Amino acid sequence: MPPADLPTYADVEAAAQRIQGHAHRTPVLTSHTLDQALGAEVFFKCENFQRMGAFKFRGAFNTLAQFDEQQRRRGVVTFSSGNHAQGIALAARTLGIPATIVMPHDAPAAKIAATRGYGATVVGYDRYSEDRAAIGQTLAEQHGLTLVPPYDHPGVVAGQGTVAKELIEHTGPLDTLLVPLGGGGLLSGCALAARTLSPACQVLGVEPEAANDGQQSLRAGRIVRIDTPHTLADGAQTQYLGNYTFALIRKLVDDILTAPDAGLVRAMRFFAERMKMVVEPTGCLGLAALWEQPEAWRGKRIGVVITGGNVDLARYAQLLAQD
Numbered sequence: 676m677p678p679a680d681l682p683t684y685a686d687v688e689a690a691a692q693r694i695q696g697h698a699h700r701t702p703v704l705t706s707h708t709l710d711q712a713l714g715a716e717v718f719f720k721c722e723n724f725q726r727m728g729a730f731k732f733r734g735a736f737n738t739l740a741q742f743d744e745q746q747r748r749r750g751v752v753t754f755s756s757g758n759h760a761q762g763i764a765l766a767a768r769t770l771g772i773p774a775t776i777v778m779p780h781d782a783p784a785a786k787i788a789a790t791r792g793y794g795a796t797v798v799g800y801d802r803y804s805e806d807r808a809a810i811g812q813t814l815a816e817q818h819g820l821t822l823v824p825p826y827d828h829p830g831v832v833a834g835q836g837t838v839a840k841e842l843i844e845h846t847g848p849l850d851t852l853l854v855p856l857g858g859g860g861l862l863s864g865c866a867l868a869a870r871t872l873s874p875a876c877q878v879l880g881v882e883p884e885a886a887n888d889g890q891q892s893l894r895a896g897r898i899v900r901i902d903t904p905h906t907l908a909d910g911a912q913t914q915y916l917g918n919y920t921f922a923l924i925r926k927l928v929d930d931i932l933t934a935p936d937a938g939l940v941r942a943m944r945f946f947a948e949r950m951k952m953v954v955e956p957t958g959c960l961g962l963a964a965l966w967e968q969p970e971a972w973r974g975k976r977i978g979v980v981i982t983g984g985n986v987d988l989a990r991y992a993q994l995l996a997q998d
């Protein structure tokens with residue numbers, strides 16, 4: 676049974692009102708070189724330029740802004756491989772709410788440092804042996820904190836949907852929208868917006884090849900769980916979709932594609948060299964998926980969400996240098 680309180684496009688509109696003046700309306704950029712190579716028009720929604728460097732600030736702020744007095748006083752707790760943590764930490768600081776973040780010990784150093792820098796308390800765990808959700812739940816119960824999960828939450832989904840709302844308001848109707856997929860907060864929110872603002876638009880999720888639990892789930896008609904996948908795309912390393920996100924993806928998303936890690940590195944290099952942008956591996960999934968079937972997009976107007984730009988610089992340099 677899907678949850679009874681599935682978000683709708685009206686919730687995305689309400690989220691857009693809440694985040695206005697707090698989140699950036701990020702730029703939409705194009706590349707003549709890419710358009711020529713694909714025979715298509717590609718519009719990149721650049722959430723690597725969002726506050727804290729990824730779209731996660733939208734869902735976090737939209738959710739925390741709806742806390743009541745007591746929730747605000749006691750604080751928020753969450754678990755995340757990085758960007759959701761920073762989103763919650765920054766939104767919490769903005770709203771004067773104490774934040775506790777459960778993060779893997781091996782998360783990129785830049786992400787851990789940034790999360791602490793936003794004033795949050797960081798609690799570490801081992802991502803290959805411990806259950807982060809259980810740790811977050813225990814902290815919530817012990818200290819009366821409100822748990823805001825990274826994707827399976829109506830406020831988070833509605834907030835992330837503002838990405839596609841802004842994109843389509845800027846570009847007009849699209850033929851295809853490609854959205855990186857981890858736990859599905861971004862994809863399900865963007866699908867809500869696209870279905871209303873550009874009803875004929877084909878909505879596609881993109882996962883790392885090694886982390887295709889969403890693709891498997893869509894095909895099986897139930898949430899398929901996988902072991903923690905090994906991929907460069909640390910923002911899409913999730914093992915399973917959520918109840919809200921799976922219900923919306925099943926209803927609204929046309930298909931889920933995959934991209935190999937080598938394609939992510941090639942896309943990182945393209946963004947750096949041609950578009951002068953630092954994009955983290957997970958943010959490259961959309962472009963990498965376009966390159967997987969370069970003939971498939973001729974004559975189309977395509978929206979691609981670049982989800983974030985938070986990458987350890989030493990790691991980034993290493994990836995760009997390898998051939």
Ligand SMILES: *Cc1c(COP(=O)(O)O)cnc(C)c1O
Nearest residue numbers: 758857858859860861910982983
């Ligand atoms: C969280 C994240 C994703 C995946 O978003 P979901 O809502 O979990 O599907 C993709 N890219 C980046 C950079 C992220 O931080």
